[in-house]
Amino acid sequence: MSDTKAEKLIIEGGHRLQGDVTISGAKNSVLKLMAASLLTREPVHLSNVPQLSDVDVMMDVLRHLGVTVEQSGHEITLCARDITCFEAPYELVSKMRASFNVLGPLLGRFGEAKVSLPGGCSIGKRGIDLHIKGLEALGANVKIVHGFVESKAKRLVGSEIVLDLPSVGATENVMVAAVLAEGATILSNAAQEPEILDLADFLNAMGADISGAGTNEIVINGVKPENLGGVSYHVVPDRIEAATYLIAAAGTRGDVTLHAVHPAHLHSLTHKLMEMGANITLPTPNQIKIQVDKRLQTENLTTLPYPGFPTDLQAPLMALLAISEGTSVIRETIYENRFNHVGNLKRMGAKIEVEGNVAIVTGVESLSGACVKASDLRAAAALIIAALEAKGQTEILNLHHLDRGYEKLEDKMRQLGASIQRIPVTDENVLETTQQQQGVE
Ligand code: EPZ
Secondary structure (H helix, E strand, O other), X not given: OOOXXXXXXXXXXXXXXXXXXXXXXXXHHHHHXXXXXXXXXXXXXXXXXXXXXXXXXXXXXXXHHOXXXXXXXXXXXXXXXXXXXXXXXXXXXXXXXXXXXXXXXXXXXXXXXXXXXXXXXXXXXXXXXXXXHHHHHOOOEEEEEOOEEEEEOOOOEOOEEEOOOOOHHHHHHHHHXXXXXXXXXEEEOOOOXXXXXXXXXXXXXXXXXXXXXXXXXXXXXXXXXXXXXXXXXXXXXXXXXXXXXXXXXXXXXXXXXXXXXXXXXXXXXXXXXXXXXXXXXXXXXXXXXXXXXXXXXXXXXXXXXXXXXXXXHHHHHHHHHOOOEOEEEEEOOOOOOOOOOHHHHHHOOOEEEEEOOEEEEEOOOOOEOOEEEOOOHHHHHHXXXXXXXXXXXXXXXXXXXXXXXXXXXXXXXXXXXXXXXEEEOOHHHHXXXXXXXXXXX
């Protein structure tokens, strides 16, 4: 992976995306599978691992704990035989919130874990109270001391847990911790995201006894450590990456076929795109084809836990609604502050008004290229989609956000006919762009 600290994308808009693109493994699954590999002393082999900076960070976290990590292309082998440390430090957890997922497996296997608090982030408060309540319900003693979550338990004991809201991370941490608990855990109001099902399938392949994952009630029957063994597992396709290409294709009135996807995981988006006027078909069970040859109509949108419309696609879809015909109301219900992309979309000519957690988008005929800065991962995706749709040239800075979650995005987009290149940023460029941006947002 290239060093993205000082690079920017230059995109010449107006090129219709056409052709085929293969979707990578899911970032939001692989990170959790990697963390869960801590449950067993046997080697865990993962394939379809996306090459992303977040995966690099998780490898660093695991190495810090004493896991041996071998990486070859899209495959990694992890072995947590000799764990030397139960502490995930601030330097690593602050780089990536998913590092917090080592809490459940460390506690479950060793009865001890000390993980730095991740803190809030630019998109919202992102609490961890539900993780803590769930682990306490399993019998752990959890304290927050000097910025760390310190947890201890002689042996976790299964329990009935009802999450206040279907948090993805809390469902994962509690489910993984409960694998080695004594007796059964019933986790209600659980998150139902496909990545939860992928994690349960992975754990079951390792020897765990989990049923109901993918529904709102998960039952985890505790097993003994000697029942857990090594596993070889293929990571589920990244539904958010796939969705990003579908929306980009729609925004350029393109004709694109995605390969290596699970269409059912994309239902809320494909349904929305069809309502907007896109033609979507499934040539094979693992492909989705989108064809758009006219300006799409706007649709309203409310983000919800799966199977509702994903918050991670709110920004990308806003970039499409910005050039669609009509006015749409976008309601963000998962995060308190996930409209950071709006100011940059407005720089490109979008008409958007924000009031609390609602954005009103009035479609314009076209956007125009500008210098913009990505504020988070999905904001980066939204700006790329807007740039592909826009007239003229767009420069996008802060690519470290993008490289957390999109493997080889420029190569894939270029293969579809986009004019996109990554170039180094000199200090002068950064200064210039920062000055141009003052006063925005
Ligand atoms: C996961 O985050 C994803 N990250 C996020 O994707 C995604 O946006 C989110 O799920 C929702 O789908 C990974 O999988 C690595 P949550 P997570 O716990 O697990 C509140 C991306 O762009 N909450 O379901 O952190 C929380 O504040 C990222 O790829 C509590 O209040 O999400 C938030 O408002 C961004 N207390 C809401 O729930 C808790 O204890 C959803 O959080 C836990 C969560």
